[in-house]
Amino acid sequence: MHADPDAAESVAGSADPDGADSAAAVAAAVAAAVEPVLAAVAGAADPEALRTTAAAALGRKGALSALNHRLGGLSPEDRRGAGAVLNEARDRLQAAVAARRAELDAVARAARLEADRLDLTETLPGPVRGSLHLVTQTRDALEDTFVGMGFVVAEGPEVESDWHNFAALNMPPAHPARSNFDTLYLDWGPPESALLRTHTSPVQVRLMRDQPPPIYAVMPGRVYRKDTPDARHTPSFSQIEGLVVDRGITFGDLAGTIDTFTRAYFGPGITSRLRPAYFPFTEPSAEFEITCTICGGAGCRTCSQTGWIELGGCGMVHPNVFAAVGIDPEEWTGFAFGFGIDRLAQMRHAIADMRVLADNDLRFTTQF
Numbered sequence: 001m002h003a004d005p006d007a008a009e010s011v012a013g014s015a016d017p018d019g020a021d022s023a024a025a026v027a028a029a030v031a032a033a034v035e036p037v038l039a040a041v042a043g044a045a046d047p048e049a050l051r052t053t054a055a056a057a058l059g060r061k062g063a064l065s066a067l068n069h070r071l072g073g074l075s076p077e078d079r080r081g082a083g084a085v086l087n088e089a090r091d092r093l094q095a096a097v098a099a100r101r102a103e104l105d106a107v108a109r110a111a112r113l114e115a116d117r118l119d120l121t122e123t124l125p126g127p128v129r130g131s132l133h134l135v136t137q138t139r140d141a142l143e144d145t146f147v148g149m150g151f152v153v154a155e156g157p158e159v160e161s162d163w164h165n166f167a168a169l170n171m172p173p174a175h176p177a178r179s180n181f182d183t184l185y186l187d188w189g190p191p192e193s194a195l196l197r198t199h200t201s202p203v204q205v206r207l208m209r210d211q212p213p214p215i216y217a218v219m220p221g222r223v224y225r226k227d228t229p230d231a232r233h234t235p236s237f238s239q240i241e242g243l244v245v246d247r248g249i250t251f252g253d254l255a256g257t258i259d260t261f262t263r264a265y266f267g268p269g270i271t272s273r274l275r276p277a278y279f280p281f282t283e284p285s286a287e288f289e290i291t292c293t294i295c296g297g298a299g300c301r302t303c304s305q306t307g308w309i310e311l312g313g314c315g316m317v318h319p320n321v322f323a324a325v326g327i328d329p330e331e332w333t334g335f336a337f338g339f340g341i342d343r344l345a346q347m348r349h350a351i352a353d354m355r356v357l358a359d360n361d362l363r364f365t366t367q368f
């Protein structure tokens with residue numbers, strides 16, 4: 001509701017019909033003019049309406065100015081009284097305008113804040129947490145088990161010399177056992193002198209050359225063979241090697257260590273057995289088997305109904321290996337073992353095809 005300037009003008013102009021104006025008449029005109037303006041101010045819907053309303057009442061051409069002019073026609077006494085009434089009316093109007101302006105400002109500010117508000121309650125999916133690859137987890141668990149049995153963990157290079165990988169392990173050039181390993185040679189140095197290691201056994205050679213006995217160590221790592229990938233083979237896989245060299249070490253210590261490891265790693269109900277085998281770097285040699293983890297020993301397709309699964313090879317360190325690294329076989333004896341980490345993970349998790357371990361398919365890797 002806007003105050004009507006013309007209406008204010010007409011109020012201001014209503015002089016006494018007798019021609020003699022009075023303080024009382026002016027005061028009445030002031031009261032009549034002010035009340036509707038106060039109502040209009042209080043009801044002003046926005047700053048612009050408030051400004052127009054305030055100008056109509058208080059501005060130079062506004063209602064109160066018109067009434068002010070009437071003061072000139074009053075006696076000095078009446079003028080003072082009417083002037084005070086006018087001043088008080090102006091103060092009231094100004095205060096009302098200021099109050100309404102503050103209210104409208106507050107409303108506008110609240111609306112602006114609401115429009116600008118950030119919705120901090122929104123939840124977005126966080127970064128996906130990764131996990132170690134199954135082979136790495138298996139390797140870590142094996143290391144923990146052997147460390148718990150008093151072994152240290154050692155590592156060697158993946159690019160090896162022929163001597164470390166073969167010759168020092170009692171496989172001189174042209175030894176038939178070399179044909180068991182489909183070796184990948186590097187085009188580096190004399191022909192067939194540098195290769196990707198075919199097993200972790202050369203780390204035994206490095207350890208025995210680097211430090212005097214006693215030695216109690218496991219050596220995990222990646223090995224390479226020129227194999228065509230299939231459900232049970234990949235050209236790169238991981239092994240863990242074990243080596244003990246001390247005074248008075250016997251085949252009984254080897255069997256006991258293998259069995260202690262088997263029970264510690266696989267839990268109760270899984271045991272081990274040794275069967276005669278041949279490896280050039282151990283004598284006597286054995287293959288060690290563990291209770292089939294799929295059927296618990298009852299016999300199933302995985303273990304060909306035998307109840308046993310072959311895990312790896314082992315044996316007493318061959319005197320020729322001791323000779324190659326300069327350890328006196330009269331003073332020291334020792335045993336070694338080695339097996340595939342991927343194969344172990346495959347058995348433990350009943351993985352049908354080894355190739356998934358190298359495929360990097362997240363649908364597989366994120367299951368572990």
Ligand code: DAH
Binds near residue numbers: 198282314315336
């Ligand atoms: N190095 C053998 C292989 O890769 C496994 C092996 C057999 C390791 C007997 C040993 C051992 O330490 O004594 O087939």
